[in-house]
Amino acid sequence: MSTLAIDVRLSRGDFSLRFDAELQLDGITAVFGPSGAGKTTLLRVVAGLEKGAAGRVALGGELWQDTDRRIMVPAHARHLGYVFQDGRLFPHLSVEGNLLFAAKRSRRRSGGGPPNPTVHSTCKPPAERSKRRSGGGPGREGGARTASETGLSAVVQALELKDLLARKPDTLSGGEIQRVAMGRALLTAPRVMLLDEPLSALDARRKAEIIPYVERLACDFGVPVLYVTHNVDEVARLASSMVLLAEGRMAAMGGVAEVLERVELWPITGRLEAGSILEAIAGESRDGMTSLDVDGETLRVPAIGVAAGTPVRLRVQARDVAIARERPGQLSIRNVLPARLVRIEFAESPFVELLLDVHGQHLRSRVTREAVEDLGLREGEPVFALIKSVAFEGRLLN
């Protein structure tokens, strides 16, 4: 856990960024907002790439910038790794050359040791944990080897770059470029990784392939990640906390589920269909279906291809949740969860949002105002949530 304190101002033409917050970096923190909100600019300010930014930036005890005191640590001296949207690999170097470029220079930065996988206690989501452990992290015990060797082989292994080492960047696919870019950034022994929409140039299938690697940055290497995206599915999939940006200002900060559920933020988070995130444990898969355990309740979904016992995160859209006062029979919807109606949120539309509590987890439902009146729904009452469809993490990105 480290604290990134940012208090900066930057004006450029019509756009101005004014950001003042302390981010508790742990695992993956998403910076989310519509395009033009200033997400990338904020990341660039943190990295020291925006010369015109005034104010203060500090990571933990390390002061990176304080323009009032005329302190501006240049980008090359800040202990961070930056993954650009387009990867920005050096075209004149092979993949190995790109990695070595970073590894050779990591020693010049004081502080941080070589990047080595260390299993991180706060890792989430923990999907695929067991698989990764069996792979085994080299390096933890490798004190005798030189720093860059240990770091390089660990990174090459974790991001599965071995087969790419001899290739030139212009022969790589978009996903491979981002994997190399992440590895390269990791090799500078950063204290924080800044990822600027690393998946935006990829198609859905490639995105799903890269996501586990992004998680490894935070999990296996214990480097906190600041992850810029305008894709809410990526936020829900990857991040534990988030910062919401709009028009160069911070609109909200907090846990992902908490922020995405706030009604007053919907004008910003709006393009996403409001929904909720459920955490579940995968059960046995049989006959093309998997059972998911949600705090003792069971959901049946088309097989998701993860081992039994694997924790998974589900996203359920509010419009896919219907409400019944009694447990219905003779119904095609298979997934019915007992819930308690916590809050009824009226908006200026024929629709109403219901906040439900399922054994402590929140679920949202979107029904018509008329339905609420006909059923006589009141806050605090038990109801049944009928879930029409569930999106599993990997498949959100379709």
Added chain:
Amino acid sequence: MGAIELGPVWLSLQLAAVTVVVLLILGTPLAWWLAFTRSRFKPGVEALVALPLVLPPTVLGFYLLILLGPAGPIGRFWVQLTDTALTFSFQGLVVASVIYSFPFAVQPLQNAFENVGRGPLEAAATLGARPLDCFCRVAVPLATRGIVTAVVLGFAHTLGEFGVVLMVGGNIPGETRVVSIAIYEQVETLSYAQAHVLSAGLLAFSFLVLLGVYAFNRRLPINRI
């Protein structure tokens, strides 16, 4: 056909080589600045650099003669420094050639650096590379094509210049009598055979150099810039 006078050839090559070195030393920082600056002075500096492209060599030569002459500001300073005159000397020719060939080196360099762009340099900086490190390990390899072009154009243009050399350097054997001047004199004195040898030599040399450059550029791995 008498013995071919090689003196002017060597002198030309020396002049071109020294000029190219000075061009790279002075032109690279300027081209870098032009490529990345957002200063409002940029257009003015660009126009100044490009002037030799459009001015008649005589105009340039005339002002250089005044500037570099023992009475001129630069010439006087040079006399104080070295006790020799800049005009009608090899050093004077170098100064004149650098100014005359400046756009031929600066413009390809500037284009090359602009094509490299901020992207790779920012990436290198976030990887811990200091500015000079960024320049040597990232900008130069990516700008190789432009650098080769600048060297060749600077070299070839210096070899071929005539008017400025004549006005600033005159025709002193072993000091300022370069190939182009020697050819001019041979033609004036109707020594066509000699003039043929030097002219054809210069023609063939220039063609081969350009051929070499274009062939090299084609084989360069970074074709996109």
